Amino acid sequence: MKIKERKRDGVAILEMSGKLMGGPDAEAFDETIKTLIHEGCHNVIVSMERVKWVNSTGLGILISGYTTLKKSGGELKLLKVSDRIENIFIVSKLYTVFESFQDEAEAVQSFS
Amino acid sequence: MASRVEIKLPSDMQYLGVPDAVLMEIGSDLECGQRALEELGTSVIEACTNAMEHGNKLDDVLPIQVIFEVEGHEITITVLDEGPGFDFEHWTPSDELMRQRGRGILIMREFTDTLEFGRHEDGRFMIRMAKKLAPSEDD
Numbered sequence A: 001m002k003i004k005e006r007k008r009d010g011v012a013i014l015e016m017s018g019k020l021m022g023g024p025d026a027e028a029f030d031e032t033i034k035t036l037i038h039e040g041c042h043n044v045i046v047s048m049e050r051v052k053w054v055n056s057t058g059l060g061i062l063i064s065g066y067t068t069l070k071k072s073g074g075e076l077k078l079l080k081v082s083d084r085i086e087n088i089f090i091v092s093k094l095y096t097v098f099e100s101f102q103d104e105a106e107a108v109q110s111f112s
Numbered sequence B: 001m002a003s004r005v006e007i008k009l010p011s012d013m014q015y016l017g018v019p020d021a022v023l024m025e026i027g028s029d030l031e032c033g034q035r036a037l038e039e040l041g042t043s044v045i046e047a048c049t050n051a052m053e054h055g056n057k058l059d060d061v062l063p064i065q066v067i068f069e070v071e072g073h074e075i076t077i078t079v080l081d082e083g084p085g086f087d088f089e090h091w092t093p094s095d096e097l098m099r100q101r102g103r104g105i106l107i108m109r110e111f112t113d114t115l116e117f118g119r120h121e122d123g124r125f126m127i128r129m130a131k132k133l134a135p136s137e138d139d
Helices: A023-040 A057-072 A085-090 A103-109 B017-027 B036-053 B106-111
Strands: A002-008 A009-018 A043-054 A075-079 B003-010 B063-071 B075-082 B114-119 B125-132
Touching: A002 A023, A009 A023, A009 A057, A009 A103, A023 A057, A023 B114, A043 A057, A043 A103, A043 B017, A043 B036, A057 A075, A057 B036, A057 B114, A075 A103, A085 B036, A085 B063, B017 B036, B017 B063, B017 B075, B036 B063, B036 B075, B036 B106, B036 B125, B106 B125
Parallel strands: A009 A043, A043 A075
Antiparallel strands: A002 A009, B003 B063, B063 B075, B075 B125, B114 B125
């Protein structure tokens, strides 16, 4: 998994690519979230457009990030989740937790 | 006619995409619904995650074996590891929504027609799943 970070209107956008599956991915993602919080950025959009697949360990990474940001007073939202990955969010009922968008501007706007 | 494909992988999670890719290749000849194929792909990734992580403790010297058997539009996948296995009979899903782990079995159970855990005749721990991949109206 690769993470490319950028900011838009004070919101961090993490563009993920590859496979989201735990192991070293978890450490890299966790570190990125902690650094953002340390820098004062508490609102994060995770763009899933280039994520091929997610396993249950990968879901754990997103949950961990969500929980960490929530505790710091921020939020983690999802962008451009594929049908394949959305199906996993549905069966695991996590769609009730993660707010999800298909349009980046709309996702950024939702924080204001 | 039934066909069978077997692969062996080191217990290294960087190879988790391989059984999914093999399945997509097999499925491309079956004219089946993409959604059903992806659900089975997600399930085989989960089974292999379990086999590598919990079965073989990520010891990359220990291989996992994945067997794909195709008969008509039904695909049966068997994943074998060297670990002790676990007691599926007494497994109950957690209702803690924000837990970080423990969704693999739930996902496999939801996305397959049949799912069983047990001991292969050669002693290895086995997860076996099957799904009928009929052409789907939702594609």
